[in-house]
Amino acid sequence: MRTLILSSSLSGRSRSRVLCRAVETGLRGLGVETDFVDLKDMEMVPVHRPVTPDMVDLKARIHKADNLVIGMGVHCYSLSESLKMALDTCGEGLEGKFFGILCAAGGHKSYLSTMHLTQICMNEWRMIQLPRVVYAIGKDFTDLQVPPGELADRLQMFVEEFSRIGGKLLA
Ligand SMILES: Cc1cc2nc3c(=O)[nH]c(=O)nc-3n(C[C@H](O)[C@H](O)[C@H](O)COP(=O)(O)O)c2cc1C
Numbered sequence: 215m216r217t218l219i220l221s222s223s224l225s226g227r228s229r230s231r232v233l234c235r236a237v238e239t240g241l242r243g244l245g246v247e248t249d250f251v252d253l254k255d256m257e258m259v260p261v262h263r264p265v266t267p268d269m270v271d272l273k274a275r276i277h278k279a280d281n282l283v284i285g286m287g288v289h290c291y292s293l294s295e296s297l298k299m300a301l302d303t304c305g306e307g308l309e310g311k312f313f314g315i316l317c318a319a320g321g322h323k324s325y326l327s328t329m330h331l332t333q334i335c336m337n338e339w340r341m342i343q344l345p346r347v348v349y350a351i352g353k354d355f356t357d358l359q360v361p362p363g364e365l366a367d368r369l370q371m372f373v374e375e376f377s378r379i380g381g382k383l384l385a
Pocket of ligand 1: 223224225230231286287288289290291292318319320322323324
């Protein structure tokens with residue numbers, strides 16, 4: 215099983231990237247092949263602009279992936295412009311793929327914001343979502359790391375379920 219981990223935040227101090235790295239480590243520990251895409255390092259442009267080499271690269275890596283883990287920060291109760299742009303411009307290879315969401319936010323009240331990503335993935339590409347979102351806010355982290363405790367446990371559950379169900383869907 216080959217899992218693409220798409221970290222969509224452009225922030226140098228991204229918390230959703232920390233979640234993505236933790237899941238990458240966990241999946242690798244279970245023998246899952248992973249590919250980590252960090253949009254912070256990619257040059258992306260909106261639709262109807264000439265595509266960049268990074269966008270060609272991202273499209274190819276999405277095509278190659280069996281399934282995806284998407285890391286998002288909440289922006290204005292929704293997904294960020296960087297993630298929306300990546301989906302709008304490079305998402306064609308997502309059709310039918312299994313995916314999971316890792317979300318960082320400023321507060322608990324925005325927890326339904328991940329549903330916008332769910333809607334896009336389900337309605338546009340008929341993707342199937344792992345019914346477990348890891349949603350974390352600033353105080354769940356210690357110095358941009360996942361401390362032992364509740365968040366670490368939820369990430370571990372995500373990793374185990376994603377690997378198990380993802381593997382079954384490929385069988
Ligand atoms: C433009 C902008 C809008 C935001 N809107 C929300 C919001 O609606 N709800 C919320 O809980 N946090 C909001 N936040 C806080 C981010 O979700 C939070 O900083 C999160 O850690 C961002 O993810 P990242 O650290 O991976 O970049 C916003 C942040 C920015 C920069």
